[in-house]
Structures are given as structure tokens and as C-alpha cells.
Amino acid sequence: MRTDTAPTIFRQDYAPYPYRLPQVRLEFDLAADSTQVRSELRFEPAPDTAPGTPLVLQGEDLELVEVRLDGRPLSADEYRLDDGILSLIPPGHGKPFTIGIVSLCRPAENTTLMGLYVSGDKLFTQCEAQGFRRITWFPDRPDVMARFEVLLRADPAAYPQLLSNGNLIEQAGLPDGRHQALWRDPHPKPCYLFALVAGDFDCIERTETTRSGREVLLQVYSDKGYREQTRWALDCLANALRWDERRFGLELDLDRFMVVAARDFNMGAMENKGLNIFNAAYVLADPATATDAAYRGIEAVIGHEYFHNWTGNRVTCRDWFQLSLKEGLTVFRDQEFSADMLAEGLPPAEAASARAVKRIDDVHTLRLAQFPEDAGPMAHPIRPDSYQEIGNFYTATVYEKGAEVIRMQHTLLGEAGFRAGMDEYFRRHDGRAVTCDDFVDAMESVYAQQHPGQDFSVFRRWYAQAGTPRVRVRSTYDPATRACRITLEQHCAPAGLEARQSPPPEKPPLHIPVSIGLIDAEGTPMPIPWEGEPRDTIVLELREASRTWTLADIPRAPVLSLLRGFSAPVILETDRSEADLALLARRDPDPFARWDAVQETAHRHLQARIEADRDGGPGPAPGMLLDIWRAALENEQLSPAYRARLLALPAVREVIDRGEPMDPRAAVAAWTHIRKTLGARLADPWRATYDDLADDGGPYSPDPVASGRRALRNLALDNLLAGQAPDAVELALAQYRQARNMTESLGALTALLQHAPQAAADPLADFHARWRDNPLVLDRWFGAQASAPGCTVAAVRALMALPDFSLRNPNRARAVVFRFCLDNPGNLHTPEGYDFWAEQVLALDALNPEVAARLSRAFDNWARHEPVARAGMQAALRRVLDAPDLSRNVREIVSKALA
Numbered sequence: 001m002r003t004d005t006a007p008t009i010f011r012q013d014y015a016p017y018p019y020r021l022p023q024v025r026l027e028f029d030l031a032a033d034s035t036q037v038r039s040e041l042r043f044e045p046a047p048d049t050a051p052g053t054p055l056v057l058q059g060e061d062l063e064l065v066e067v068r069l070d071g072r073p074l075s076a077d078e079y080r081l082d083d084g085i086l087s088l089i090p091p092g093h094g095k096p097f098t099i100g101i102v103s104l105c106r107p108a109e110n111t112t113l114m115g116l117y118v119s120g121d122k123l124f125t126q127c128e129a130q131g132f133r134r135i136t137w138f139p140d141r142p143d144v145m146a147r148f149e150v151l152l153r154a155d156p157a158a159y160p161q162l163l164s165n166g167n168l169i170e171q172a173g174l175p176d177g178r179h180q181a182l183w184r185d186p187h188p189k190p191c192y193l194f195a196l197v198a199g200d201f202d203c204i205e206r207t208e209t210t211r212s213g214r215e216v217l218l219q220v221y222s223d224k225g226y227r228e229q230t231r232w233a234l235d236c237l238a239n240a241l242r243w244d245e246r247r248f249g250l251e252l253d254l255d256r257f258m259v260v261a262a263r264d265f266n267m268g269a270m271e272n273k274g275l276n277i278f279n280a281a282y283v284l285a286d287p288a289t290a291t292d293a294a295y296r297g298i299e300a301v302i303g304h305e306y307f308h309n310w311t312g313n314r315v316t317c318r319d320w321f322q323l324s325l326k327e328g329l330t331v332f333r334d335q336e337f338s339a340d341m342l343a344e345g346l347p348p349a350e351a352a353s354a355r356a357v358k359r360i361d362d363v364h365t366l367r368l369a370q371f372p373e374d375a376g377p378m379a380h381p382i383r384p385d386s387y388q389e390i391g392n393f394y395t396a397t398v399y400e401k402g403a404e405v406i407r408m409q410h411t412l413l414g415e416a417g418f419r420a421g422m423d424e425y426f427r428r429h430d431g432r433a434v435t436c437d438d439f440v441d442a443m444e445s446v447y448a449q450q451h452p453g454q455d456f457s458v459f460r461r462w463y464a465q466a467g468t469p470r471v472r473v474r475s476t477y478d479p480a481t482r483a484c485r486i487t488l489e490q491h492c493a494p495a496g497l498e499a500r501q502s503p504p505p506e507k508p509p510l511h512i513p514v515s516i517g518l519i520d521a522e523g524t525p526m527p528i529p530w531e532g533e534p535r536d537t538i539v540l541e542l543r544e545a546s547r548t549w550t551l552a553d554i555p556r557a558p559v560l561s562l563l564r565g566f567s568a569p570v571i572l573e574t575d576r577s578e579a580d581l582a583l584l585a586r587r588d589p590d591p592f593a594r595w596d597a598v599q600e601t602a603h604r605h606l607q608a609r610i611e612a613d614r615d616g617g618p619g620p621a622p623g624m625l626l627d628i629w630r631a632a633l634e635n636e637q638l639s640p641a642y643r644a645r646l647l648a649l650p651a652v653r654e655v656i657d658r659g660e661p662m663d664p665r666a667a668v669a670a671w672t673h674i675r676k677t678l679g680a681r682l683a684d685p686w687r688a689t690y691d692d693l694a695d696d697g698g699p700y701s702p703d704p705v706a707s708g709r710r711a712l713r714n715l716a717l718d719n720l721l722a723g724q725a726p727d728a729v730e731l732a733l734a735q736y737r738q739a740r741n742m743t744e745s746l747g748a749l750t751a752l753l754q755h756a757p758q759a760a761a762d763p764l765a766d767f768h769a770r771w772r773d774n775p776l777v778l779d780r781w782f783g784a785q786a787s788a789p790g791c792t793v794a795a796v797r798a799l800m801a802l803p804d805f806s807l808r809n810p811n812r813a814r815a816v817v818f819r820f821c822l823d824n825p826g827n828l829h830t831p832e833g834y835d836f837w838a839e840q841v842l843a844l845d846a847l848n849p850e851v852a853a854r855l856s857r858a859f860d861n862w863a864r865h866e867p868v869a870r871a872g873m874q875a876a877l878r879r880v881l882d883a884p885d886l887s888r889n890v891r892e893i894v895s896k897a898l899a
């Protein structure tokens, strides 16, 4: 859809669809060039639908062959076809009627990867959010739920396997040499959950018995020759099935559950009922080709899509504004699944540390992706009020902040209370399309029982308000009365385009759970008398603009450990001294708050360095940070995985984001300088750590202990190279040569590219020769180079000129173009870099608007930059906005950025 102006759709304008659609039958004559779809839609008017109400069906990029009403072909004056919309006036008798439509679509020409498309020699579909309308005319909205019967016909030589949702009813050869398969999905569903797959696949499978004793078949399909790389995904699927039974009492409601890997895919994966389609990057793994992080990513995404079967499919969204109803909740569920899997089988202390590592990684993602979004022109509440293109709202806010809003409800209700709320949610809404309010109502019913007289009326504002709230913390201690007074104050600045409104919108206070603990000057925890018991950690529920709590019986002046476990998605404002932060960094018993104290210390140091570079003053002394790092590095009580988090500098993008104004090149310079200094000053302990953590020669396992050792060892190598330790290059080359898994070889290659690019040439050539035929591994090769500081615009263009490169494959585009634009700020923020970005946004937009729109978001925060970067980015945005034939997707992003 290409337009000069795109209409805005508002949540407030929701109206139910006037017709019900109990039954759908689809017949596909599948071929890559042209596929014919014959649909039979059995409609009935909703109870209060007036006779003569038009029936409106959406279609996009389709060719209409015929329309029938109750079997009778309609002539062209009996329906309207306007801008893709097919409408007609159904018979006025109030009884059911059947619409039959025959249409054609062209999968091989479909580079958008929405609807029915070709990937390699196979056919796939992607329908969420509005891709089904590219397959046939339909009421393409999530609140119209139908039972689907699907007949697939194709040439068996090209497409031996024909898959769709639900159960396989029959399969047969046809007289014309083709074959067919009939699928029936017993569960009513919206069309965004429809899927079909056709092709020649390898498949592995296993049966599991659900807790009510039903046998279910789990299958994973992949390209021929990749069977052995799907075992981990199948294990994860079985673990997800068990976990949802155990933790939420939710059982698989199908006889068969299929996961299919696709090489070309716009996002991570899709939860189509019983037939999940995945980006191959989230299915395929073996030790030689996948990193530890990739193994964990597969577990998370397999879990996520599986959990959607209840949170998304059984209970779905009334309209797309409610997207976080299913996404925030399902991200929360996959985060908990991953944490439980990491902790499984470990003794309690190690289990807690493994869970904390997962929490740190999730919070890191939130701060890196969502906080900037919430401060930019695309800022929106987790339940948006309007959009131009819904594809642009699959955002970090809807997903990750949405998950934090669910997690806060979990914190407020406790595990048992949250479970009771979930049970109530399913009791009320199973089989329906509902709203975020419906979810909060169910949770509130439990909260009100637990806390008579209280409710979630303030909490609900999290769904309506954009922007990251700031919580200011002040405390005093009076030794005479042994009382500690803590004042929490919240405020939330206008988010993004809100700042342009006059008057700016009211932002009433939110309900914020702030988890805190106290330690004394020696770092000893001080229990807090709270609700009749001494507690190490308490949760203060802030619902007002400001409130003060008095904690009695505190024997000594405390240091506050704040926002333990990251109990709310807020920014803390404290006047904690460096010495307090250093104490917390060494002694806070809460592993999240401890990590956060180290991060905060590093951030302060980095900002001081940026200022010194700018003002020409002496740089800050790294003493404090060095001491904290050395202590963490040498502390063998801490798991290697946790130490790897403590010892990671904040990402460059976070450092850039903190600048006022943002100054990418200055941030890169300061970051590089400090990395060098820390690496050099701690060379001895880094070297000892590197040697201690050598591969023990045992079989590969992605478990948290083994992968934690590899993570810390790769970090040690990176630091040794950064600090220019004399034999660091030799160490890296040896690690590359001796590596027994992808985590080690890619770790060595990346570190060389970052710090000693001239020494990377041989391993790079070797890597390419070895993996040129494996697209996912080749993506790693591209990505490591595109994000290296030596990769100029000319160098990234050279990568794109290689025969292995194609902009049409989203994974490859992400590995090269996105990695350059997002992870290479030193080279992006140049005049050539800005031109490159605009040019690539436009090139991608001609092929795939959804992917192009993601890239276009890279310049969201242009206005917060220093003048030179700001002018360069603004001009590049203008150039995109002025280009002809922009997609609605990219137009929405750049026009909001420039608004």
C-alpha cells in the first residue's frame, strides 16, 4: 500500500463486526507463480445488525476471479471493489448466507513476506497482523473467529509436504498428477493465526503425554540436511509443554503441534495455531554452528510461540490496539520459562544467580531498546491509542515494557495470587477476543481480595501512559529515634510528540512497586521490621506523586539498595554517593541491584570522560571502577556468568543515549578509551581468568555453568586485546584455531575484528571458506564485520557487493545493513553514513516495507543529538520522506520523526 498520506486509526473508534463467521473453507491450488484461492465463507448477521448493513471484506494485491452469493455468481454491479475493499449488501432475511470468492495471488513476486510467499523452493504464509488479506478477501480483524477447513493441492514433486492448522484429515493423489491434503482446525480462530506451508522438508518428531493423559505429536520441520540441527528446538518444545502445565496448569489442546523453519522471515516467529512458523535462526542449532546465546534465544522463542497457544490463541485480542494483551503477557511467560530452565537442577544459591543473570539480560534489553523508544517520536503507551500502520507497533514498548507491566502485577499479587488471576482470566474469557482491561479486571479481582478496599484503578494507567517515569528517592536517618524515612516522588515528562501538544497531556501518578533493602556501612544486610516480621526486602507501593515511609528500629545508618530485581520499569534518581554505589557494587545481596550499582558507576565514569574530552580537562581517575572490577573478577564465589555481566561496560548505545545532547562520536571515543584502560590495568587478573576457564574438553552443553564460563572467557579475551596485552593476538588466533564450538570461534573472531583487525584476515577467510553454504553462520560472518570499528561505509558497501549478499533475505539485511546502522555508531555518524542509511531505507522499502520501517527507526532520536549529527540525520530523514512511493510503514515512522 503506497500513499502520500496515511489515515490514522483510533482505538476509540472500535465497533464490532456486524456479521459472524462460524465456518470457513479454503481451497488452494498452490504454485509459486500464481496460486488460486477458492473460499467459502459462511456468514450470519450479528443479533443487532440491521438489514442492509454492508458486508466489508479486505483484500490487498489480489486478482478477483469471481464472487458468489449462496452459490449464484454475482455480476459486477452486485458488489463493489474499491481500493482493495470488496463490499456487498447481503440478503436482508437475517439468516446465514455463504459468500464464495475465487482469487489469485502471486507468491513468487511477493517480496514483502506478508501473506503467501516463496522462500527458497518452499511456500510459507505470514498473516499477523494484516497479511491474510493478501491471500483472499476476508474480514481481516482479530475479533472475527471462525472454524477453518483447508484443502491444499499442489505438485507432489515440488511440494511433497502440505501443512496447515489443526488435524490432517486426509491426503490423496489426484487424477491430474497433483496431490492434496485436507486440514481441519477444531478451534475457532481469527485469520491472523491461519498458516500454510508447502515444500520438501526434513522432520523430526516425538510424542508426549499431556498431564490429562492425551498423546500429542510434536514435530520440527527444516530444510533437507538440517535434521540434526533441530534436536535442541524439539527439546525446548517438550520443555515448554511441561512447564506450562506445571506453572500455569495449561495443557496443549491439539493432537499435533508443528514448528517449521523458514529462511526468509520478517520477525522471530509466529504462533499460528498448531503450525508455528519460525525464522530458521530460532530453530537451528548445533555446537559447531550456534553460539550459547543462540541456544538460549531458541529456547525463549520456542517457549514464547508455544505459550501463545493459550495467551493469544485461546484468548485473543479484540483489536490490534490490544496487542500487548497477548505479547506483554507472553514475553513475561517466556522470560519466566527461560529463568526456570536456567535454574533447574542447581542448588538454591546458584539457581538464584542463574535467574538473576536472565533478569539482568532482560532489563538490559529494555533499557537499550525501549527506554529510547519511550523518549522519542514513536513513544506510545503499551496499549496505543492510534496508529497508521499496525506493523509499526510490534515494538519494544508493546513487548518488553508490556512484559514489565505484567511482572509488576506478578510482584503485587505474588506467585499464587498471579496464578489465581490467570485462572480467573481463562475462566472468564476462554475462546474470546478481549481487551487489556479484561485482563486487568481478572487480576484486580484477586488483588481486591488480598487488599480489601484497594484496587487497580491507579495501576491501569500503565496501559494508557507513554514515557518512562522517573522515581526520585530521598532518605534520612535519625540515630536518636532509629527511624529511617524514605520519600519516593514520581514524575513523567511528556513523551515524544506529547511535548508538542499544548497544553501537554496530564500525566497522573502511576502505581509503582519499589522493592528495597538496607545494608549497613560494612555491607551487612539490615532486616526491616515490616508487617510484623523482619524482612530483607520490602515492596513500597507508590501510588501518589510523592509519599514518605518511616521504617522503625533501624540500628545503624543504612545504605539503600533500590529497585531490587528491577521491580518497575522506571529511571531512578538518587543522590547516592560514589562510595555508596561502590559499597552496593561489592556487597548488595540482591544480584540485580548489585549489577546495577556497577553499571551506574561505569556510566558516571563514562560521562565524566566525555566531559573531560570535550572541555580538555584531565580525565576522571578510574580508581573506583578498577577496584570494583578487580574485586568482581577475582571473586570466585560469584558464578562466571554473573561475573561476565558485572564486568561488561554499558553498551555504547546506552552511553550515547545518556548524553545531553547525544554525541555518538564522543561517546564512542570515551567508551573505547575506558575499555582500553580497564583492559590494560587489569591485564593480569584477566589473563589468569582466561587461563582458568579453558575448555575442559568435555562434550558441549549450553547449560548456564558451561556457557557462563565461555562468556567470561570471551570477555577476558576481549579485554586482553583491548588492553593490548603482548600475546593477546596470539591467544585469539589460538582460540580461533582450537575452538570446539561456535561460541569460542566467533568470540575470537569478533574480538580480533574489534581490536586487531589486521590479524583477523586469516580467520575471516577461513570462516568464510568453512561456512559459505550455511546461511545462518554466514550471517555471523557478515555481522561481525559490519559492526567492527574498522568497517567504514566503503567497507560495508564492499560487503554488500559480495555474491553472498542479498537485501531480499531479512536475516542477511539485518546482519549487514542493520548491524552497521545500529552497532557501528563511529562510522554511521558521518556524512557518508547518513547517505547510506537513507539509501538503504529506500532500497528496502521497495521490497519489504515492514523491514524497511524497522531500519528507518534508527534515526528516531535525531533531534536529541549535537548540532552536526542532528543536521545530518535530519537531512537524511527529509530525503526519505520526500521520496516517491513510500510505503505507509516507512511514511509513518519518518513523518513522526520529523513532526
Ligand code: ARG
Pocket: 126, 128, 129, 266, 267, 269, 270, 271, 304, 305, 327, 391, 394, 850
Ligand atoms: N506474534 C508474533 C510473535 O510475537 C509476531 C508476529 C508479528 N508479525 C509481523 N509481521 N509484524 O510471536
Ligand code: ZN
Pocket: 304, 308, 326, 327, 330
Ligand atoms: Zn508474541
